[in-house]
Amino acid sequence: MSEHSLSDIIGQDRATARLQQCLQGGRMPHAFLFAGPDGVGKRTTAEALAKVLLCKQPRTETSGDGAPLLCECGKCEECRLTRAGTHPDLHIVYKELARYHEDSRIRGRVMQELGIEVIRSFLI
Numbered sequence: 001m002s003e004h005s006l007s008d009i010i011g012q013d014r015a016t017a018r019l020q021q022c023l024q025g026g027r028m029p030h031a032f033l034f035a036g037p038d039g040v041g042k043r044t045t046a047e048a049l050a051k052v053l054l055c056k057q058p059r060t061e062t063s064g065d066g067a068p069l070l071c072e073c074g075k076c077e078e079c080r081l082t083r084a085g086t087h088p089d090l091h092i093v094y095k096e097l098a099r100y101h102e103d104s105r106i107r108g109r110v111m112q113e114l115g116i117e118v119i120r121s122f123l124i
Contacts (some may be wrong), residue, residue: 003083006048007061007069012041019049023070028053054078054087093122 009016022028032049034042052058055072063069072079081087098118101107106117 004044004048005071006045006052007063007071009041009045009048012045015045017067019045020067020069023052023058024068050090051079051082054082054089091122093119097122 006016006019019032032046034046036042051072052070056076056078057073058070059073061069061071072082074083078087082090094114098106098109098115101118101121103117106115109115
């Protein structure tokens with residue numbers, strides 16, 4: 001897992017502001033869709049959000065414009081497990097997992113997108 005925090009995300013001010021709004025309000029939607037071209041920081045942002053959500057003692061930083069930012073503490077057991085990629089509540093599902101699916105038809109497909117079969121098999 002990357003070492004980035006939500007406060008480190010560059011060029012995604014609107015997206016990170018929305019995430020911070022949800023975190024500060026204590027109301028998270030059931031899902032977020034991180035979409036866009038390669039290299040814009042989708043995975044980095046999703047991992048940074050996961051760190052804050054899993055942290056038991058999140059801290060507040062101040063952004064460059066003075067806005068409060070909720071960040072992971074980086075010290076609790078949950079932060080340590082998340083950083084190591086071994087937190088029991090963190091499951092990263094990606095299309096390449098299809099090659100490990102129990103159904104040979106799904107294993108044999110060239111996956112252009114993350115299919116529901118992969119999500120059902122590895123997450124649910």
